[in-house]
Amino acid sequence: MNGASRFWRIAAPVFVGAAVLLGWQAAVWFAGVPAYVLPGPWLIAKTLLHDGPSLLGALLVTLRITVAALALAIIVGGTLAILFSLSRLLEISLFPYAVILQVTPVVAIAPLIIIWVNDVFAALLVCATIVAFFPIVANTTLGLNSADRNLSDLFRLYDASRWQTLRLLRLPSALPLFLAGVRISGGLALIGAVVAEFVAGTGGAETGLASRIIEAGYRLEIPRMFAALLLLSLTGIAIFVVLSWLSRLLLRHWHESALDPTD
Amino acid sequence: MAENLLAATALAKSFRNGVVALAGVDLAVAPGEFVGVLGPSGCGKSTLLRIFAGLIEPSGGRVERAAGLVGRIGFVFQEPTLMPWATVADNVYLPLRLAGVTREAASPRITAMLASLGLGDFAKAYPRQLSGGMRMRVSIARALATEPALLLLDEPFAALDEITRFKLNEDLRVLWRQLRCTIIFVTHSVFESVFLTNRILVMTKRPGRIAADLAVELPETRDNALRLTERYADNCRTVSRHLAEAMT
Numbered sequence: 270m271n272g273a274s275r276f277w278r279i280a281a282p283v284f285v286g287a288a289v290l291l292g293w294q295a296a297v298w299f300a301g302v303p304a305y306v307l308p309g310p311w312l313i314a315k316t317l318l319h320d321g322p323s324l325l326g327a328l329l330v331t332l333r334i335t336v337a338a339l340a341l342a343i344i345v346g347g348t349l350a351i352l353f354s355l356s357r358l359l360e361i362s363l364f365p366y367a368v369i370l371q372v373t374p375v376v377a378i379a380p381l382i383i384i385w386v387n388d389v390f391a392a393l394l395v396c397a398t399i400v401a402f403f404p405i406v407a408n409t410t411l412g413l414n415s416a417d418r419n420l421s422d423l424f425r426l427y428d429a430s431r432w433q434t435l436r437l438l439r440l441p442s443a444l445p446l447f448l449a450g451v452r453i454s455g456g457l458a459l460i461g462a463v464v465a466e467f468v469a470g471t472g473g474a475e476t477g478l479a480s481r482i483i484e485a486g487y488r489l490e491i492p493r494m495f496a497a498l499l500l501l502s503l504t505g506i507a508i509f510v511v512l513s514w515l516s517r518l519l520l521r522h523w524h525e526s527a528l529d530p531t532d
Numbered sequence: 533m534a535e536n537l538l539a540a541t542a543l544a545k546s547f548r549n550g551v552v553a554l555a556g557v558d559l560a561v562a563p564g565e566f567v568g569v570l571g572p573s574g575c576g577k578s579t580l581l582r583i584f585a586g587l588i589e590p591s592g593g594r595v596e597r598a599a600g601l602v603g604r605i606g607f608v609f610q611e612p613t614l615m616p617w618a619t620v621a622d623n624v625y626l627p628l629r630l631a632g633v634t635r636e637a638a639s640p641r642i643t644a645m646l647a648s649l650g651l652g653d654f655a656k657a658y659p660r661q662l663s664g665g666m667r668m669r670v671s672i673a674r675a676l677a678t679e680p681a682l683l684l685l686d687e688p689f690a691a692l693d694e695i696t697r698f699k700l701n702e703d704l705r706v707l708w709r710q711l712r713c714t715i716i717f718v719t720h721s722v723f724e725s726v727f728l729t730n731r732i733l734v735m736t737k738r739p740g741r742i743a744a745d746l747a748v749e750l751p752e753t754r755d756n757a758l759r760l761t762e763r764y765a766d767n768c769r770t771v772s773r774h775l776a777e778a779m780t
Contacts, residue, residue, distance in 0.1 A: 429630045
């Protein structure tokens with residue numbers, strides 16, 4: 270990539286963002302839109318600074334559920350994918366149910382889970398994990414089954430055990446797709462956590478950002494609502510950036526996706 | 533011959549999709565031979581090699597392998613077939629690792645193999661950093677790491693440019709004389725088979741059979757200068773004639 274296009278890669282979206290924010294602020298000013306309908310970006314920023322400490326506590330709660338759900342999704346999803354790759358029978362027996370779990374809206378099953386699971390944290394964790402685990406299962410299963418055919422033959426020629434083939438051939442082959450799955454699941458875990466919080470409702474001190482958004486909505490504190498929303502978006506972006514960085518770090522020596530195009 | 537390393541009798545292979553790859557192949561390979569299998573594309577050469585390696589089962593006929601051959605076969609594919617996530621040294625270590633040899637015990641062997649294929653400086657490089665010819669060298673080093681009694685090569689140099697191919701031909705010939713293992717080399721190039729081997733089996737088009745069993749009348753030690761000699765040209769002519777006959 271040359272210098273000019275690298276400049277525009279950053280400058281172009283920044284320019285668009287700045288233009289939208291300015292337009293928004295101007296529209297709010299000149300049309301005199303009240304803050305309880307649509308606050309301007311300036312007011313949202315001020316609210317975020319002012320309410321930051323109280324929102325940060327809630328963010329931490331949401332983040333804890335998100336991270337735990339992603340970890341659980343990786344463990345459950347990864348284990349399922351490995352089991353699927355070892356047994357075709359297991360894969361065809363269980364995969365449809367993974368799909369069902371994936372396509373059923375979590376909003377619809379969250380109330381049930383919250384009734385069944387007494388502990389709120391655990392209930393939210395289960396909901397977020399259900400939303401997050403599917404991309405990992407699907408991607409990792411695909412990755413484990415797409416090891417190079419000739420390399421598989423080579424392992425057979427040298428009489429490799431199932432375990433050796435899994436560890437030295439299929440797992441490394443699956444790594445790029447697994448990491449792509451984790452990147453998708455990171456965002457989904459956050460969405461799952463927030464949706465589950467919405468369903469669980471407000472109340473109690475140990476509640477997440479979704480509860481702050483609902484509260485602010487009830488009290489018509491719309492700038493605070495936007496501030497919480499902004500915080501949520503930033504968290505989602507941060508999760509994506511961290512997972513992308515991790516993926517590049519792990520694949521930097523060999524995978525096309527992580528190579529510097531000028532190298 | 534009782535002391536054959538490998539013998540095939542009435543070997544046949546048909547695939548589930550109805551393709552008959554081999555129909556009645558008979559051949560015997562003695563220890564230490566350098567045999568070329570020459571034939572047109574799709575004549576079943578690769579299938580034959582895969583049957584010898586035990587990667588696929590024949591649908592008819594028999595393969596007899598000498599007792600010393602169990603677990604001592606090396607295979608080089610058309611593509612380098614390296615693990616992209618592993619360094620050159622780790623790729624060469626793979627067969628030894630699968631056999632349960634520790635890194636420390638394998639280390640001298642890996643170093644020696646890399647050195648004899650001119651890869652001494654590339655032990656820590658990743659496959660993507662190497663040229664096609666270098667990758668193929670890694671693939672050969674890996675196949676030789678276990679000190680195989682039989683080395684099977686399936687058109688390993690077909691995708692390389694001619695200059696690289698000539699150099700690799702020379703080096704492979706030297707390696708064979710040093711290691712004294714048995715090599716079966718599949719190719720569709722008359723010139724390559726004549727330069728490399730001592731004996732050429734010409735195959736018919738599909739379904740493949742052995743049409744001719746020819747001895748290559750050339751000195752044991754060969755270098756690129758040989759390619760310009762009359763004797764080399766004579767051998768190529770003879771082999772080409774047999775190949776043309778086999779095609780009809």
